[in-house]
Amino acid sequence: xxxxxxxxxxxxxxxxxxxxxxxxxxxxxxxxxxxxxxxxxxxxxxxxxxxxxxxxxxxxxxxxxxxxxxxxxxxxxxxxxxxxxxxxxxxxxxxxxxxxxxxxxxxxxxxxxxxxxxxxxxxxxxxxxxxxxxxxxxxxxxxxxxxxxxxxxxxxxxxxxxxxxxxxxxxxxxxxxxxxxxxxxxxxxxxxxxxxxxxxxxxxxxxxxxxxxxxxxxxxxxxxxxxxxxxxxxxxxxxxxxxxxxxxxxxxxxxxxxxxxxxxxxxxxxxxxxxxxxxxxxxxxxxxxxxxxxxxxxxxxxxxxxxxxxxxxxxxxxxxxxxxxxxxxxxxxxxxxxxxxxxxxxxxxxxxxxxxxxxxxxxxxxxxxxxxxxxxxxxxxxxxxxxxxxxxxxxxxxxxxxxxxxxxxxxxxxxxxxxxxxxxxxxxxxxxxxxx
Amino acid sequence: xxxxxxxxxxxxxxxxxxxxxxxxxxxxxxxxxxxxxxxxxxxxxxxxxxxxxxxxxxxxxxxxxxxxxxxxxxxxxxxxxxxxxxxxxxxxxxxxxxxxxxxxxxxxxxxxxxxxxxxxxxxxxxxxxxxxxxxxxxxxxxxxxxxxxxxxxxxxxxxxxxxxxxxxxxxxxxxxxxxxxxxxxxxxxxxxxxxxxxxxxxxxxxxxxxxxxxxxxxxxxxxxxxxxxxxxxxxxxxxxxxxxxxxxxxxxxxxxxxxxxxxxxxxxxxxxxxxxxxxxxxxxxxxxxxxxxxxxxxxxxxxxxxxxxxxxxxxxxxxxxxxxxxxxxxxxxxxxxxxxxxxxxxxxxxxxxxxxxxxxxxxxxxxxxxxxxxxxxxxxxxxxxxxxxxxxxxxxxxxxxxxxxxxxxxxxxxxxxxxxxxxxxxxxxxxxxxxx
Numbered sequence: 001x002x003x004x005x006x007x008x009x010x011x012x013x014x015x016x017x018x019x020x021x022x023x024x025x026x027x028x029x030x031x032x033x034x035x036x037x038x039x040x041x042x043x044x045x046x047x048x049x050x051x052x053x054x055x056x057x058x059x060x061x062x063x064x065x066x067x068x069x070x071x072x073x074x075x076x077x078x079x080x081x082x083x084x085x086x087x088x089x090x091x092x093x094x095x096x097x098x099x100x101x102x103x104x105x106x107x108x109x110x111x112x113x114x115x116x117x118x119x120x121x122x123x124x125x126x127x128x129x130x131x132x133x134x135x136x137x138x139x140x141x142x143x144x145x146x147x148x149x150x151x152x153x154x155x156x157x158x159x160x161x162x163x164x165x166x167x168x169x170x171x172x173x174x175x176x177x178x179x180x181x182x183x184x185x186x187x188x189x190x191x192x193x194x195x196x197x198x199x200x201x202x203x204x205x206x207x208x209x210x211x212x213x214x215x216x217x218x219x220x221x222x223x224x225x226x227x228x229x230x231x232x233x234x235x236x237x238x239x240x241x242x243x244x245x246x247x248x249x250x251x252x253x254x255x256x257x258x259x260x261x262x263x264x265x266x267x268x269x270x271x272x273x274x275x276x277x278x279x280x281x282x283x284x285x286x287x288x289x290x291x292x293x294x295x296x297x298x299x300x301x302x303x304x305x306x307x308x309x310x311x312x313x314x315x316x317x318x319x320x321x322x323x324x325x326x327x328x329x330x331x332x333x334x335x336x337x338x339x340x341x342x343x344x345x346x347x348x349x350x351x352x353x354x355x356x357x358x359x360x361x362x363x364x365x366x367x368x369x370x371x372x373x374x375x376x377x378x379x380x381x382x383x384x385x386x387x388x389x390x391x392x393x394x395x396x397x398x399x400x401x402x403x404x405x406x407x408x409x410x411x412x413x414x415x416x417x418x419x420x421x422x423x424x425x426x427x428x429x430x431x432x433x434x435x436x
Numbered sequence: 437x438x439x440x441x442x443x444x445x446x447x448x449x450x451x452x453x454x455x456x457x458x459x460x461x462x463x464x465x466x467x468x469x470x471x472x473x474x475x476x477x478x479x480x481x482x483x484x485x486x487x488x489x490x491x492x493x494x495x496x497x498x499x500x501x502x503x504x505x506x507x508x509x510x511x512x513x514x515x516x517x518x519x520x521x522x523x524x525x526x527x528x529x530x531x532x533x534x535x536x537x538x539x540x541x542x543x544x545x546x547x548x549x550x551x552x553x554x555x556x557x558x559x560x561x562x563x564x565x566x567x568x569x570x571x572x573x574x575x576x577x578x579x580x581x582x583x584x585x586x587x588x589x590x591x592x593x594x595x596x597x598x599x600x601x602x603x604x605x606x607x608x609x610x611x612x613x614x615x616x617x618x619x620x621x622x623x624x625x626x627x628x629x630x631x632x633x634x635x636x637x638x639x640x641x642x643x644x645x646x647x648x649x650x651x652x653x654x655x656x657x658x659x660x661x662x663x664x665x666x667x668x669x670x671x672x673x674x675x676x677x678x679x680x681x682x683x684x685x686x687x688x689x690x691x692x693x694x695x696x697x698x699x700x701x702x703x704x705x706x707x708x709x710x711x712x713x714x715x716x717x718x719x720x721x722x723x724x725x726x727x728x729x730x731x732x733x734x735x736x737x738x739x740x741x742x743x744x745x746x747x748x749x750x751x752x753x754x755x756x757x758x759x760x761x762x763x764x765x766x767x768x769x770x771x772x773x774x775x776x777x778x779x780x781x782x783x784x785x786x787x788x789x790x791x792x793x794x795x796x797x798x799x800x801x802x803x804x805x806x807x808x809x810x811x812x813x814x815x816x817x818x819x820x821x822x823x824x825x826x827x828x829x830x831x832x833x834x835x836x837x838x839x840x841x842x843x844x845x846x847x848x849x850x851x852x853x854x855x856x857x858x859x860x861x862x863x864x865x866x867x868x869x870x871x872x
Binding site: 001003005016020023024036037040041042043044046047048049066068073086088090092095097099107109111120135136139142149257260262310311312314358374375377380381393 | 440456457475480509527537567585746811815816
């Protein structure tokens with residue numbers, strides 16, 4: 001028979017089981033933390049009508065879409081979880097309770113240029129709080145506390161959540177009459193970590209800004225010191241613009257509450273160079289960096305927006321949220337060795353039988369499973385060495401051996417696969433041990 | 437601004453959060469049971485190369501495919517989790533340990549005719565045990581014990597796992613020289629529950645079978661009595677065909693071991709009319725029915741196959757597995773009222789503040805979350821009645837009220853939203869109560 005070559009498409013992550021276990025652990029940590037903060041799950045289709053997904057058309061994304069027709073329908077695979085949320089809220093606004101705290105973890109699709117560490121199918125893990133008409137600013141401070149808790153639980157301890165507010169950026173540009181070029185300015189200063197101050201100045205000159213105003217911008221984006229120093233300096237810039245002052249009020253409040261939410265001072269900071277996309281966010285914005293690996297870019301970003309569902313409804317739904325790109329994050333953490341190498345198996349114990357009658361093994365497995373212990377029986381008629389090798393490869397921590405002797409005495413041999421230690425135990429002892 | 441109509445495509449399930457919580461609970465029960473039996477997770481892409489997915493082409497499925505091109509690539513959304521598994525095993529056979537016990541829970545796509553209860557995007561929850569060259573028959577008996585445990589845990593108690601073996605079917609047809617029409621016979625007898633015996637006979641006559649052989653077939657598919665009666669009767673048919681005898685040996689062994697795996701007699705039975713698809717399965721086959729709702733069809737099916745990856749490799753990988761169509765199952769159980777109406781919220785407690793300073797509320801939330809209690813704070817400045825209504829709608833079981841009095845005394849008011857009972861407690865009491 002002519003064989004087809006088994007292959008997986010480039011840009012699509014497909015893990016071996018032992019890595020998948022680690023991936024799923026990360027996913028579970030994220031999900032459990034979202035639930036701990038009272039977020040409700042939703043699960044929207046991966047395929048949506050193209051018209052619905054592209055209600056807000058344009059931009060880079062459109063080129064990357066997976067779009068196709070089926071019958072009379074123009075269909076597109078979702079490229080993020082925000083547009084589906086906007087649709088969901090517009091569609092179900094009469095049936096959901098506001099403020100609507102929702103999380104969604106699911107795959108999204110972008111036909112990016114294939115290169116190492118870039119994925120065309122990847123998991124996003126999003127939370128958003130959506131208000132009906134209005135939404136309290138304290139929500140903007142709770143989000144960073146969730147980011148903090150997740151990354152600590154994922155075993156990271158050298159990261160920083162950078163916080164800014166789009167209103168102080170916009171206010172600054174309004175105050176120097178540079179509102180029309182504000183997007184270009186933001187795009188430029190967004191690159192400061194990459195290209196440095198001098199290159200930023202050069203690009204700003206190309207926007208026909210005066211040297212004075214360029215200095216003002218540079219001063220603004222390079223303020224230093226503690227968070228309180230920065231708040232003071234931003235105040236002292238003495239910018240008498242309403243938007244700026246409103247942004248300052250919000251930023252101060254967000255900082256005040258982040259502290260109340262117990263995020264330690266080392267794990268957040270004000271960063272006035274962060275703009276975060278260009279037309280979506282309207283207030284608080286966040287990015288999260290690994291201090292030792294800044295070149296990776298932000299590993300968790302988000303912010304406040306005025307009007308989630310404006311392309312579908314006249315109702316106003318302001319919101320604040322953040323997103324973790326789990327597939328890329330897993331790839332990166334694995335790559336730089338920050339995922340604990342302490343690989344865990346699914347099975348807690350493997351039962352191997354030295355005798356051909358396997359009924360005792362099944363009986364014991366029944367009891368262990370009743371006690372909620374993940375248990376596997378090795379059924380195949382292999383040499384004992386092969387059975388131990390299997391447990392070893394799968395990193396199953398314990399093996400129970402059943403032989404004629406065990407049947408006679410009613411005691412079981414429990415082997416610790418890590419230490420090699422063997423012990424005669426009865427089943428109850430084993431259950432107690434494995435429950436720890 | 438011109439608005440786009442927010443809509444979800446027909447045939448795509450999109451639940452409200454309170455239903456999503458129930459759906460996710462079912463999914464979690466299935467996943468945890470798979471892990472309890474030592475199955476390892478994998479997660480393959482939703483998009484595969486069309487060539488790979490259609491290595492084994494043809495059949496009904498092909499018309500239903502979501503296929504499209506992107507650049508030079510012909511792509512297709514997976515329509516099941518079995519073909520991706522066949523690819524995965526062929527591709528990674530040198531890196532995985534056999535027997536390979538894997539589970540996968542994910543969405544698959546079939547462009548079925550839109551009708552109530554039929555979905556174009558749906559979750560499948562699959563387990564399979566794959567052997568390298570050979571696979572012990574006891575695996576065929578463990579699968580029903582997993583089906584049994586899952587459905588009991590999902591709160592169902594009136595269901596039956598029907599078991600058959602393709603070899604006894606094939607052996608029977610060989611013995612009456614009807615091998616060439618065996619697929620047509622199986623397709624006919626598969627319908628016996630729907631169309632009745634007489635209609636089955638009629639259709640068999642159309643296949644030019646002698647009356648004697650038709651009687652033999654009817655006798656075979658209508659054997660009655662206990663499982664042991666049936667085994668005896670099948671023996672007594674006195675069919676001297678090697679395939680038949682091999683199938684009988686397997687069936688007997690599977691029944692023997694199902695009992696050892698503690699599946700009660702009421703929850704499984706031999707059903708010789710079940711054939712389960714036509715060219716994939718080669719031995720044991722299962723279907724699972726709700727006794728009170730047989731017209732729904734099988735809610736969990738599977739079986740043994742000889743050669744999982746034959747379209748990709750010359751290596752032989754026999755396997756046995758089963759699949760639960762979760763989306764349809766959820767829809768059905770919800771529809772007939774078999775999902776426990778005991779709706780659970782994500783948040784265990786909502787904190788509402790009667791005073792404008794919300795810092796005490798945050799402090800308490802921090803402590804509850806540290807104690808792993810899912811906690812939400814109501815931030816918006818609404819009337820107390822609106823805050824309670826929110827808790828009520830979301831079915832949050834407890835509300836903690838913080839007012840001036842609570843700040844003064846250090847005691848908190850805990851309201852049980854079900855009974856309406858209010859109690860003054862300190863935080864430790866609340867944590868203990870909510871941990872139960």
